[in-house]
Amino acid sequence: MLPRRIYQFFIIYALGLALLLGIKYALNLSNYVIPGPAEIWTTAQEEYRRYFSDVMNTMSVAIVGQVLSICLAGFIGIVGRQTTWLGSFVKVAAYNVQAYPIVALAPIIFILLGDGFISRLLIAAMICYFPLLLSVLGIMSEPVQDIEHFYRVTGRMRWQLEVKIRAFENIGKLTTVVAGSATLAMAGTIVAEFIAANAGIGYSIRIALYQSDLGKILVALFLIGISLSVYQGLLEWLGAAIRKAWESQ
Amino acid sequence: MQPYRCLMKGWAAALILMAVVVLASPAARGAEQLTYRLKWLFNTSAVGDLYAVAHGDFADAGLDVTVKAGGPERDAIKELELGQAQFGVASADQVIRAMGKGSPVVVIAQLFQENPLQWIYRQSDPPIVQLADLRGRTIGITYGGNDETIMRTLLAKGGLTDRDVKLFSVRYDYTPFYQGKVDLWPVYRNTQGIVIGRKMAANGDPVQFFIPSDFGVKFVANSVVTSRQMAQERPDTVRRFIQALLKGWTAALDPNQSDMVLTMLQDYDKDTPRDELQAQLDVTRDLVQPQSGEPIGIIDTDAWMQTEEIMYNQKQIIKKVNVAGALMPGFAFGQ
Numbered sequence: 001m002l003p004r005r006i007y008q009f010f011i012i013y014a015l016g017l018a019l020l021l022g023i024k025y026a027l028n029l030s031n032y033v034i035p036g037p038a039e040i041w042t043t044a045q046e047e048y049r050r051y052f053s054d055v056m057n058t059m060s061v062a063i064v065g066q067v068l069s070i071c072l073a074g075f076i077g078i079v080g081r082q083t084t085w086l087g088s089f090v091k092v093a094a095y096n097v098q099a100y101p102i103v104a105l106a107p108i109i110f111i112l113l114g115d116g117f118i119s120r121l122l123i124a125a126m127i128c129y130f131p132l133l134l135s136v137l138g139i140m141s142e143p144v145q146d147i148e149h150f151y152r153v154t155g156r157m158r159w160q161l162e163v164k165i166r167a168f169e170n171i172g173k174l175t176t177v178v179a180g181s182a183t184l185a186m187a188g189t190i191v192a193e194f195i196a197a198n199a200g201i202g203y204s205i206r207i208a209l210y211q212s213d214l215g216k217i218l219v220a221l222f223l224i225g226i227s228l229s230v231y232q233g234l235l236e237w238l239g240a241a242i243r244k245a246w247e248s249q
Numbered sequence: 250m251q252p253y254r255c256l257m258k259g260w261a262a263a264l265i266l267m268a269v270v271v272l273a274s275p276a277a278r279g280a281e282q283l284t285y286r287l288k289w290l291f292n293t294s295a296v297g298d299l300y301a302v303a304h305g306d307f308a309d310a311g312l313d314v315t316v317k318a319g320g321p322e323r324d325a326i327k328e329l330e331l332g333q334a335q336f337g338v339a340s341a342d343q344v345i346r347a348m349g350k351g352s353p354v355v356v357i358a359q360l361f362q363e364n365p366l367q368w369i370y371r372q373s374d375p376p377i378v379q380l381a382d383l384r385g386r387t388i389g390i391t392y393g394g395n396d397e398t399i400m401r402t403l404l405a406k407g408g409l410t411d412r413d414v415k416l417f418s419v420r421y422d423y424t425p426f427y428q429g430k431v432d433l434w435p436v437y438r439n440t441q442g443i444v445i446g447r448k449m450a451a452n453g454d455p456v457q458f459f460i461p462s463d464f465g466v467k468f469v470a471n472s473v474v475t476s477r478q479m480a481q482e483r484p485d486t487v488r489r490f491i492q493a494l495l496k497g498w499t500a501a502l503d504p505n506q507s508d509m510v511l512t513m514l515q516d517y518d519k520d521t522p523r524d525e526l527q528a529q530l531d532v533t534r535d536l537v538q539p540q541s542g543e544p545i546g547i548i549d550t551d552a553w554m555q556t557e558e559i560m561y562n563q564k565q566i567i568k569k570v571n572v573a574g575a576l577m578p579g580f581a582f583g584q
Contacts, residue, residue: 032350033327039350111424198418207393211565212324212346 001240002233009229013222020218035215043215048223051204051216055223058189058200059231061117065124066185070178073129077136078163091137098130102191110196120192120200127188128181135177139170168246175239179232186228280313281486285494286325286337288471290318291517292440293529294365296510297537297545298338301497303513310493312486326354329476336479336490341469341556341572342395348570353477355575356553357491358546360498361470363536366396368433368459369426369442371449377459380407386432389419396435399461399468402559406464433459439532443525467552468559480577491581495546502534502545548578 017040024034031039080091106123113119140163147165151157167174193202201220208216287295298316301307307314317334319325325337326347338360339347347354368388370377377383380403390397404414417431423445426434436442438458446456461468473491480487501510507530514526521529539547550573557572 027331029330030347030351030353032347032352033330035350107422110420111422196420196422209322210391210393212327212343 001236002230005229005233005236006226009225013225017218032212033214035218040215040218043213044219044222047216047219051201051220051223054199054201054204055220055227058193058202058224059186059227061120061200062124062128062182062185062189063231065121065189066128066178066182068121069125069129069132069181069185072125073132073136076133077140078159080137081140094130094133097126102127102188103195106192106195116197120189120197123192124185124188127191128185131184132177132181135173139173140166142166144169171239171243171246175236175243179235179239182232182235183228186224190224280308280311282313283307283315283336283486283490284328284334285314285316285490286323286328286334287316287319288323288325288338288340290320292521293514293518293526293533294437294440294471295338296514296530296533297360297498297501298494299497299517300501300510300513301494303516304497304500306493306497306500307490310489312490312493314490326352326474329354329474329479335486336473336475338471339474340395340471341553342398342560342565344472344474344575345557345560345566345570345572348572348575349566349568354474355477355480355577356472356474356548357480357487357577357580358473358495359469359548359553360472360546361536362539362547362549363460363462364399364468364470365438365440365442365533365536366399366435366468366470367438367442367461368400369436369445369456370433370459371429372455372457374432376457380404380409380464383407383433384409384413387415387417387430389417389426389431389434391420391435392418394435395468398559398563398565399466400435401563402466402468403461403464405562406466439529439536443528443532444521447525447528466559467549467555469549469552469556472548473546477575480580484580488580491546495544495581498537498545502530502537504534544582546578546581548576550576 020034021037023029024036035043076090076094080087080094102123105126106119109119109122113122144165147169148157148162151161151165189200190202190205193200194206197203201224205217205220208214208220285298287298289295291299295316302314302316319338324343325334325339326343328334329337330352339354344354344356374386375382383404388400390400400416404410417425419425419431419435423434425431426445427449434445436445438460442458449456473494475487500506507527510530511523511526514530515521515523518526537545539545553572553576557566557569560566561569
């Protein structure tokens with residue numbers, strides 16, 4: 001699973017790069033607009049250590065943000081699954097928070113919380129949590145009639161059991177969504193760094209943009225992509241292991 | 250029958266009106282269509298560009314020019330190469346960096362004779378009369394921006410290192426400066442400088458400015474650029490464009506026309522009060538008009554060469570690009 005993700009990423013990156021270079025040579029563009037292969041290679045050699053460290057910095061924030069958003073989405077999904085007034089209120093509140101574009105909220109967050117770790121974490125979690133929430137809400141609102149019926153008629157149904165049944169029956173969907181949300185968590189952290197933080201790969205990309213240095217940006221994109229592929233591969237592996245463990249019980 | 254006749258008359262009138270509009274448009278009169286990409290949003294720093302459009306200077310020169318606002322992610326030089334614009338505004342560091350990577354860009358006029366990028370600081374702080382006075386201060390810079398290059402040059406010139414000052418990474422939020430966490434904050438003197446200065450003065454905390462050129466660092470700002478191909482293949486268009494543009498700048502900065510210019514500016518910059526625009530216009534005039542009495546748009550070759558030298562010393566470019574070879578004042582001034 002992991003090796004496949006990595007080589008698939010290499011294919012996608014190579015295709016993207018080939019397209020860019022194709023445009024460069026077809027339109028006879030200078031290295032200022034699109035750098036040539038030699039310049040990209042030189043930039044990679046010069047910057048990969050620093051950029052890799054930046055990507056790890058960003059990824060650490062993204063992972064914590066993702067865990068936070070999983071907890072948040074799980075909590076809201078479980079509360080919001082109910083057809084009660086509170087359930088519907090929680091859903092409306094969650095949807096409304098998501099309606100505000102994060103780039104409009106981010107400056108307020110940075111003014112209130114500064115441009116350090118907490119702001120990046122919060123923005124990563126905010127961007128990542130909504131797709132998770134939709135999936136959790138969808139799964140938790142859908143009764144598994146065949147199994148739940150038995151517990152209901154015997155009077156043994158409790159909310160914890162209901163959540164467990166629905167999670168177990170949809171574990172495949174849940175692990176896929178969690179793995180997918182890693183991309184959003186990473187994107188959220190990079191957006192936060194791009195807007196106002198002073199660390200991470202998003203901040204480095206911003207500096208490269210100031211200098212119109214597409215070579216640096218391409219190197220950064222490669223490192224982001226490869227790191228994310230490895231992380232997602234690991235999440236998928238973890239999901240499969242959890243599924244196997246549950247099924248064997 | 251009556252309603253039918255009225256309807257026909259209405260259609261006929263509409264067709265005549267459309268024909269008049271179409272025939273009167275610059276395109277219909279055979280005007281050359283051009284795109285001019287600014288460096289930043291429509292504000293006082295682009296007053297002459299906007300005036301040339303509004304006052305019909307381009308149309309008089311047989312040109313149909315679309316002026317497009319710039320922004321942080323816009324790069325006029327790239328657009329020249331991609332054919333999305335024929336003219337643009339770029340700062341010297343952009344031009345030199347682009348030349349270092351083989352971009353065929355040329356400079357046909359220098360709009361700002363004095364770089365508007367300066368540092369604002371409180372009048373209550375000790376004045377900076379020599380570069381050594383920067384020691385111990387917290388100085389805002391945009392990492393990767395040209396203010397970082399300028400400040401590092403100033404520090405080196407003053408015999409100071411990073412350890413002698415505290416560099417603070419700045420973004421769009423001025424709170425750290427208002428709170429006094431940062432002593433010097435980089436601003437565009439003619440726009441942000443006015444807004445922040447007024448706010449601070451209103452709170453009983455007047456400001457002053459630290460001007461790099463006072464300490465011998467002349468880092469060229471906004472200039473008009475085009476591609477070398479355009480300059481070689483369509484010299485007449487380039488000449489008509491730049492002469493119309495500089496005519497617009499000269500008129501826009503004429504103090505006798507201030508009222509009319511401010512009314513025009515308000516159409517583009519609705520969020521800035523008129524009195525603030527007036528103050529911005531006054532400062533812009535000082536930054537754009539050459540002190541030597543030469544015409545607006547003159548290219549300060551020495552300043553360009555110094556800018557290249559600074560960027561080379563700061564390792565912003567890996568080899569010298571001979572920027573003087575890209576300076577073409579002849580289109581504007583017939584030299």
